[in-house]
Amino acid sequence: LRDLRDDVGDDLVVMADLCLDEYTDHGHCGLLDGHGGVDNDATLERYAEVAVAQAAAGAAVVAPSGMMDGQVVAIRDALDEDGFDEVAILAYAAKYASALYGPFRDAVDVEIADGGDRRAYQQDPPNAREALEEIRLDVSEGADMVMVKPALAYLDILARARAEVDVPLAAYHVSGEYSMIKAAAERGWIDGDAVALEHLTAIKRAGADVILTYLAAEVAEVLAR
Template sequence: MTGPEIGRIDTPTARPRRLRRSAAMRDLVSEVHVRVDDLIAPLFVREGIDEPVPIESLPGVVQHTLESLRSEVSELVDLGVKSVILFGIPAEKDEVGSQAYHPDGIVQQALAALLADHGDRLVLMADLCVDEYTSHGHCGIVDARGDVDNDATLELYAKAAVAQATAGAHVVAPSGMMDGQVAVIRAALDDAGFPDVAILAYSAKYASALYGPFRDAVDVSIADGGDRKGYQQDHRNVREAIREIDLDVAEGADMVMVKPALAYLDVIRDVAQHVDVPVAAYHVSGEYAMIHAAGERGWIDADAVAFEHLTSIKRAGANIILTYFTRWFAEQAQR
């Protein structure tokens, strides 16, 4: 040995680097895989427009016309995507969000068209809430004090569930965080002759600042600078999420969701270990927008970060991911 004596370094026998030496080796030993089958594409359909309208804060995502929605979904199906979730933007909003349950409401029209196009080859989901449809932007009926009236709102959700099922939804996804919503929706579906329509409950939905671009997408601003902290969860809590999940499963949820995803990977992990129903996670609009914005500035490699995010959500324990990256991911997977 030449040079100063710096102490003997034992030659390691355990060398984890052996399994990282080539892309093929890394693929062989990878523990988690994101598949196109795992993804749900959120899509927006707007009443009364002739051309799709781009959403500035969600690059690559648009408010669809009925026709552009149909072609987009056909392309997604050709790419192997198995499921979409629809959000509607009505031409007219009112106090109770009546277009959410009107038989000719825009989402009901879209469900019927997509069912006719694809039948059971595509799992058709509908977000079940009224905030896109109310003039005040809240997820329910606002009482004299300005609070959202839980029990009065449940009746709206029951009607919307039946309207969506009648139009062809395979799955309804209540996102309003009203207490007892899953039980009321299950009963309404069963009474209306839809025992086979499933419920994906947005069970642990946090009052997050990451929904901003989504609210641009659905033209929602909450009246009087309000927020959803009176019904969506506080981001400081995780045991509360387990309580919400338990209630929803007991009320009949077939699948449960945690939302958003990245800042809540610990919640996803706890929920996945706790329940025996499929767990979905929503990689929300703000998460998508952040990746795009930083990528556009050249500050991060957006594609690489998108892969990393989706993988981490599965690694945490989610079975299903709702993501605006679905189309991009399916295109990458084809290469």
Template sequence: MTAQFPVVRSRRLRRTPALRRLVAETRLHPSDLVLPLFVKEGITEPQPIASMPGVLQHTRDSLRKAAHEAVEAGVGGLILFGIPAVKDGRGSAADDPAGIVQKALRDLSADLGDSTVLIADLCLDEYTDHGHCGILTNDGEVDNDATLERYASIAVAQAAAGVDVVAPSGMMDGQVAAIRTALDEAGYGNVAIMAYAVKYASAFYGPFRDAAECAPQFGDRSAYQQDPSNAEESMREALLDLDEGADFVMVKPALTYLDIVRRVRDTVHVPVAAYQVSGEYAMVEAAAAQGWIDRERIIMETLTSVRRAGADIVLTYWATEVARSLRD
């Protein structure tokens, strides 16, 4: 041993699991997690989703069971996506008081009370027969302002059904302002808005479109979702949504946009969410099924990286499983 050997030995604090836990800079807690859930009208048994092993299209009854399990595990919130039995050009089922998400919200509100946060995705792609996120013009373009009227109506319907937070995901200009105005005028000023402020036109959404049965019937969504090559645009979108009344902002997808999560976190002064999307989930599950990776370690590593990047809230299909693991 020479006198020049470093006095500082960083490995001292890595020596045991207890020491590593004590000095951990980033912590993941069950209440940081939000579980996405799909509920489908007209089915009598939950339906597996081939591209998302372990994820289901739920009946109302199986949804209630899954929600109870998540809450018991300590998951912080649930976000609902609906698949109606009938779709049309204006997404009529999205704001129908008897629509599948409104029914599910009433079920869960009655069952769970204030033991969790009920969030509803607010968009039209799951409800339209063309699969786009809004009303189409005669030329097949999404009509931004006509779509805002539909979003406002959907927000009020979800609020009436008992939602705590609406989550507009369509990336229409002015969507947060239209929704905030509609909620306030209808007497739902306490309903919060979690804006999909930064939503990229990503290839990672493929399995979700199987789950929600919402793939566009023509074209794609690049005219209204963000270009993956842009970063400054993300800051502008987040600040615009905050100016319009958003209470949270979200970045989607998460793992390939951790730089954006960090930039948003450093820019805004509200909670930041990040969505670990279906493609991220499917890749891990597929590789794990082949025995190529350590599934549990990969799941925890990816979620920790999203938190480390600055996300306060992580939407993940592994929420219940991870919450149980953390509590154990």
């Protein structure tokens, strides 16, 4: 992170994802308690430490993605106490327990121990009201931006969030959404570039100010033609 910031300087906004799943042997997004469940409060302490370390290394934005209760205020307080009050927080506010994360988890070799899942702390796909409440809470705790993830299957949440909050709204076009385009294009079933633009246009139309996508470099080339 420090080397990246040295390379790009102020030409790019360096953002750092903040989670623990890639660094644990159990694959969960937090520390575990004595019963094997995720310990929310202990995890918040670790998140705060990581946020300060990321800010010290040059991150302009930290992005907590673990969906722990109170993660935004814990991180905001820690950053402010260490003098990083200008470091922004992009909160994964409505992160659903989706099957569309599969390709990413395979790529980074993250597997949840004992056949577990993250449904205890990620959003339930049929539930819209809780997601909107989480978005409001994150804004009240000090989030500078909020995110909906995944994007396409939750455009209704994105649109409702746009009507609810005034902070910048991000959407994550995730690995499964990306992979479906690529797989279909490789088989000649669709025009990959056209569908990619259609996907991202739909996300923008629903209210996203910022789109995170694995298609970024390719779409930039298409738009530059």
